[in-house]
Amino acid sequence: MPAAVAVAASGGRDSTALLHATARAARAHGIQVHALHVHHGLVPSADAWLEHLRTQCARWARAGLPLHFHATRLGGAPQRGDSIEAWARRERYAALAAMAHAAGCGLVLLAQHRRDQAETLLLQALRGGGLQALAAMPARAERDGIVWVRPWLEQPREAIEAYLRRHRLRWVDDESNDDGAYARNRLRHAVWPALVAAFPDAEAQLAAAARRSAEDVAALQAGVEADLATLGGEGGLDTAAWTELPAARRTAALRGWLRALLPLPVPDTLVRRLATELPGAQAARWPAPGGELRLHDGRLRFAASAPEIPPPGESTLDLAHAGCHHLPGWGGCLDVVAVGEGGVAAARLRRATLRPRRGGEQFQLGARTLPRCLKKQYQARRIPAWARGGPLVFGDGQLLFAPGLGLDARCIAPPGEPQFTLHWHTDGA
């Protein structure tokens, strides 16, 4: 059993209930609970949410609950072309991960419930999503060295409301929940009441559909991995063996092979084109993101295009200020976000060294884990090739940041010191 667990607390209805329920259950087992709050700085009432949560946690702690409160104020703002929701979500998860690492928590609980899951499935279907999208939110996921768990994904919203009433809990209402500019709000207000009136069991059935989709995705993934093991990975895809696969498995195998290899996300049009043109082809070439696919001697291989700018070597950069540092040579940008804790000290970023992987680098994911070979960390976490594409960042010779993994736990600064977290974004990803 972990000694500490974190709860992502917005101050809203659901995470207030989850925080309270977690702290009560934890008390019985001698576990400490860390409430993690992110202040996005987007609406004036954000200050009030933070203060409400801080006061509430202090009150509950005085009443004997094993609670600690942490908050991060986000420093940056969305770049042009970045949607506010996408920016807020990305920065929120990064800040939550940083706070969890700093608090020594490898487990973070999120408060989404069955209605949220049902809505997510509908929204994904309305965007034309495939099975993976219809699986909606996973009950458990590992990312940034953290296990993210949604313990209430099977709980109806009414059960949470009943919990709040029983314990007379207070929460803050998010005024943006009424804003019709957001698809989820339109679904909630205009569609959901009519849907439930016609199909009273809609919430449970839609959530069940998401769960079944997730099971099917996992089974498909296992099948793809088994197929790829026999089709040959590094020496190229054995196209004769690939053509022998039953038609239904060919596309998935191709997509899986491309995902692991290409430096950028794989367009569906490319997968479809290859699925049609590969059978029977002898020698051929296809343009692909970041390079070219070449068929030769019965093997399909990826050749990365020569970068327009010479391959980035080692460079030194002042990263000790918030904002998006565009690095055209690397094909993306390093987002530097000011945080209160869980970041790397500004002083270490003033003369940061950026360089590609050379092999043999050691990286430590969490405070309670050991440093391991960086390549092994990427493999263990199945970080696809395109998400590893940016530079490694060093300060005073120590590895501080690896794209796709985040900050090395050994470089986290003490709370209070000026500090930043880093995120890598590939152009067009």
Ligand SMILES: Nc1ncnc2c1ncn2[C@@H]1O[C@H](COP(=O)(O)OP(=O)(O)OP(=O)(O)O)[C@@H](O)[C@H]1O
């Ligand atoms: N600002 C935040 N700080 C910390 N955690 C957050 C924040 N916003 C959302 N979360 C976490 O992500 C989950 C999903 O977010 P979402 O925006 O759907 O919820 P919400 O309606 O803002 O809040 P709640 O779920 O508490 O009613 C929340 O339940 C909470 O666990």
